[in-house]
Amino acid sequence: MRSSTPFREALRTFRRTPLLSALSVASIGFSLFTIGLFALVALNFRHSLQNLAERVEVVAFVLRGTPTETITAASQDVQAFPEVLEVRYVNEEQALSRARQELVEFKDAYRDLEANPLPASLELRLKPEFRDARSAQAVAERLRGFPFVDDVRFGRDWVQRLDRLRNLAALVGLIIGLAFAIVAVVIIGVTIRITVLQRATEIAIMRLVGATNQYIRGPFLLEGALKGVLGGLLAVLMCWVMYAVFRRTASEVASGVVFFGATAIAIGLVFGTLIGLLGSLLSVGRHLKNV
Amino acid sequence: MIRFQHVSKTYPNGVEALRDVSFHIAKGQFVFLTGHSGAGKSSILSLILAEHRPTAGDVRVSGFPVGKLTANQVPRLRRKLGIVFQDFRLLEYRTVEENVAFALEVTGARREGMASRVMRVLTRVGLASKAHVYPKELSGGEQQRVAIARALVNDPPIFIADEPTGNLDERATRGIFQLLQQINGGGTVVVMATHNLALVRDTGYRVLELKGGQVVYDSAQEAGGTA
Numbered sequence: 001m002r003s004s005t006p007f008r009e010a011l012r013t014f015r016r017t018p019l020l021s022a023l024s025v026a027s028i029g030f031s032l033f034t035i036g037l038f039a040l041v042a043l044n045f046r047h048s049l050q051n052l053a054e055r056v057e058v059v060a061f062v063l064r065g066t067p068t069e070t071i072t073a074a075s076q077d078v079q080a081f082p083e084v085l086e087v088r089y090v091n092e093e094q095a096l097s098r099a100r101q102e103l104v105e106f107k108d109a110y111r112d113l114e115a116n117p118l119p120a121s122l123e124l125r126l127k128p129e130f131r132d133a134r135s136a137q138a139v140a141e142r143l144r145g146f147p148f149v150d151d152v153r154f155g156r157d158w159v160q161r162l163d164r165l166r167n168l169a170a171l172v173g174l175i176i177g178l179a180f181a182i183v184a185v186v187i188i189g190v191t192i193r194i195t196v197l198q199r200a201t202e203i204a205i206m207r208l209v210g211a212t213n214q215y216i217r218g219p220f221l222l223e224g225a226l227k228g229v230l231g232g233l234l235a236v237l238m239c240w241v242m243y244a245v246f247r248r249t250a251s252e253v254a255s256g257v258v259f260f261g262a263t264a265i266a267i268g269l270v271f272g273t274l275i276g277l278l279g280s281l282l283s284v285g286r287h288l289k290n291v
Numbered sequence: 292m293i294r295f296q297h298v299s300k301t302y303p304n305g306v307e308a309l310r311d312v313s314f315h316i317a318k319g320q321f322v323f324l325t326g327h328s329g330a331g332k333s334s335i336l337s338l339i340l341a342e343h344r345p346t347a348g349d350v351r352v353s354g355f356p357v358g359k360l361t362a363n364q365v366p367r368l369r370r371k372l373g374i375v376f377q378d379f380r381l382l383e384y385r386t387v388e389e390n391v392a393f394a395l396e397v398t399g400a401r402r403e404g405m406a407s408r409v410m411r412v413l414t415r416v417g418l419a420s421k422a423h424v425y426p427k428e429l430s431g432g433e434q435q436r437v438a439i440a441r442a443l444v445n446d447p448p449i450f451i452a453d454e455p456t457g458n459l460d461e462r463a464t465r466g467i468f469q470l471l472q473q474i475n476g477g478g479t480v481v482v483m484a485t486h487n488l489a490l491v492r493d494t495g496y497r498v499l500e501l502k503g504g505q506v507v508y509d510s511a512q513e514a515g516g517t518a
Contacts, residue, residue, distance in 0.1 A: 204380075205393075206393075208369060209369065209370075209397055209398075209442075210370035210397060210445075211366060212397075
């Protein structure tokens with residue numbers, strides 16, 4: 001005689017009603033797929049914002065005639081700022097040769113110069129978590145405190161715009177992501193509810209022979225979790241197919257497009273499982289209350 | 292074992308199913324609940340099963356106060372009851388054996404010894420040879436025996452049978468009734484709701500007759516009885 005465990009019970013449901021089970025896994029899969037697709041867009045958007053943020057740089061121009069030792073000493077202090085990733089000293093000659101290289105239109109003008117008009121500078125790159133307007137501003141203020149610093153620039157408008165873009169992206173992402181998640185919970189709840197209703201007789205019998213609500217709930221929760229995780233796998237698969245198709249058809253623009261990392265996929269599957277659990281908890285709970 | 296004291300039951304839709312019903316069923320008794328449909332038999336049974344709560348009065352079943360049970364206590368009460376219905380209520384995709392074991396599993400009984408307990412009770416109802424058969428392959432009388440085995444497997448002190456022979460032919464009815472008599476012979480209280488007056492007659496068991504939600508006849512009191 002095979003004794004029943006919640007796990008076996010859950011599997012039994014899959015065996016008994018393969019079509020309904022497949023259908024609910026598919027609907028969970030599709031609702032998670034919409035979330036996944038959205039997350040993929042959000043991920044790539046963030047990725048390109050990060051690439052943009054790479055360019056957040058603070059430049060301190062040095063007063064003419066400052067001894068190199070003073071600057072070298074100071075650049076060590078600057079390197080010690082918590083926000084600073086890297087400090088590069090660019091002396092006057094380097095500045096000029098770089099200008100000649102980069103500003104080709106003014107090549108002649110630079111060639112005919114008798115004296116080098118360009119100042120030396122310290123170029124700072126910030127750590128990724130500090131690439132925002134407020135940190136750049138703070139670093140700039142501190143740099144102005146050095147007596148040999150003439151002027152500090154960090155492209156304030158540009159950094160502020162980047163900040164706003166980031167906040168907006170996070171907000172939109174949160175709202176749409178949440179909306180999709182709620183829709184997914186509802187869909188999963190409905191599909192689990194169909195199974196619950198289909199098994200109403202069995203639940204009634206369970207109650208009559210003295211099963212506790214926890215006992216009755218067990219297999220359904222497991223079933224929900226199982227469907228959630230299968231749906232999650234399906235969603236990851238579909239997202240990957242979309243990603244692959246996009247890369248192939250739009251290869252020029254798609255070169256920088258990224259896919260989820262292992263952690264993100266794991267989080268997605270856990271999320272699917274939780275949604276499955278929540279959906280079945282809600283629908284079974286409602287049913288048990290009504291019986 | 293079962294005591295009703297001035298029990299009334301009015302359903303949320305306004306139907307007054309029981310009015311001031313009092314009776315006491317002592318240990319070891321076999322009691323018929325009779326009366327037409329709507330007389331209140333089902334309401335009495337559903338109060339005993341704690342499916343509903345009394346609107347007024349007190350219902351005690353095996354010491355449990357039905358009116359005051361919490362959701363967690365209801366399963367405990369039900370494990371003291373063996374219950375069979377007219378429509379058997381078997382799980383059709385489980386074998387006979389699994390249907391009986393089901394009642395043990397839901398109570399969290401230990402796995403070892405489960406199979407032998409199930410076989411013992413199947414032997415008792417005469418179905419040991421059909422342990423691996425599915426309910427659909429059985430006759431109505433056999434299905435009811437499976438239901439009885441399921442109800443008995445937890446050794447309940449009280450056995451409730453709601454029209455257990457309602458769907459059965461005469462021969463099967465007699466068989467089921469004999470089985471219930473044997474169960475009662477072991478000291479178990481048996482409460483059987485039935486329309487079948489031929490069955491009730493001449494058995495000498497106590498009869499509670501209901502009409503319009505009231506007990507109109509109690510053979511125990513007629514006899515100057517024990518109740």
